[in-house]
Amino acid sequence: KQWYQRRVRVKHNALGELVVYSIFGPTIGVFVSSCLNKGLFSWLVFVASSPFGLLAAAVLLANNIRDAGNDLKCGVHTLANRLGLKKSLNVYAGLLSLPYLQVTGIVLMWEEYYPLLYLWLVAPFSLFCAIRPHRQEATTAIAEMFSLTLSHYHLVGAVYLTLWTYCMQ
Numbered sequence: 001k002q003w004y005q006r007r008v009r010v011k012h013n014a015l016g017e018l019v020v021y022s023i024f025g026p027t028i029g030v031f032v033s034s035c036l037n038k039g040l041f042s043w044l045v046f047v048a049s050s051p052f053g054l055l056a057a058a059v060l061l062a063n064n065i066r067d068a069g070n071d072l073k074c075g076v077h078t079l080a081n082r083l084g085l086k087k088s089l090n091v092y093a094g095l096l097s098l099p100y101l102q103v104t105g106i107v108l109m110w111e112e113y114y115p116l117l118y119l120w121l122v123a124p125f126s127l128f129c130a131i132r133p134h135r136q137e138a139t140t141a142i143a144e145m146f147s148l149t150l151s152h153y154h155l156v157g158a159v160y161l162t163l164w165t166y167c168m169q
Helices: 016-024 026-038 045-067 069-075 079-083 087-110 111-135 138-169
Strands: none
Touching: 016 026, 016 045, 016 111, 026 045, 045 069, 045 079, 045 111, 045 138, 079 087, 087 111, 087 138, 111 138
16 A cells, blocks of 8 residues: 555544544634634634534544443444543543633633633533533433533534624624
8 A cells, every 4th residue: 555545544543532623623623714714823713713622522522432332342442442431531521621711711811802701601511511420320321421512512612602703893
């Protein structure tokens, strides 16, 4: 095989969350589009687009945690399989928490975006999503984790976009 014929097996090499983060977050999804449209680099756009990538990676990780047993039988080594259940749930909680810290950082660096702090109003739902798999019976919580995370992604995304639209006026 030639060098250009090699396939990168993202899911098999536990790189899925990283690729999803970069596609939906800072690199391709928002940042590159902004650079191409405006022709300039902006740290604000880079930092502001990152929460979307983190939440998208959380959705993928929730799906991989749910399917970890079947993936392992098929020889697929996702991040959830490599870390194990407990560590995967901790990474999942981190992926749900980091967007709130980033938004707070944005407000601290650029004070005119203070309305973004309203995003903290949906933080209890995020906390519920992050803690529930640790506190409930594992099979029940993990079975519902993917749909709950997807709902969380839509809720936080809608609130975040609304706040950004308000700030840009």
